[in-house]
Amino acid sequence: MGLGFAVGVFGVLILAHAAYSTIQYRGLLKIMEEEFSGPPMTVLAEVLLGLGLCMWAGLTVPGKFLSIHPDSEENRCGTEVE
Template identity: 65%
Template sequence: MAFSFVVGVIGGLLLMHAAYSTIQYRAVLKITEEKFSAPPFNVFLEVITGLSLCLWAGLAVPGKFLSILTVSEDNRLASLPGNLDFMIFNHRGKVVALKRDLKFKC
């Protein structure tokens, strides 16, 4: 996990350097009074490399993916909670449903 975290930090640093390089490139273009069309190709490579490193680290750092079993007792979304005292069935949706049935009078 520590290796993946370091890879993510390196990817983030690459993205920040690409942004800084683009800002510097635009400043040079202002001095030379040229029109900005796109950043240089090395900035594109830096962005793609930094993005892929950050994506890889984002998938590797949290850990192993586990499957979701709907028949499991630990899955609280598939079963009702044991304490039903805090379940509220009176909410704003009831008012919206009533207003939807109203008809406009002309």
């Protein structure tokens, strides 16, 4: 478990908290009989932060990208059958 994995888990937790906060906010608006026009700015900031962390983790955790070109030297397994 490296740093990237921990950042990804933290990003998912932030996204879950943003979803929970939005649900709570909608419930509060129903009690106050007000119309829901969108989530508060703090929730939007949480969503953007969580999305950024998850994207960063998704790009760094898998490791080195390899070429998908069929003639690439990175795709060679060793001996070649003709």
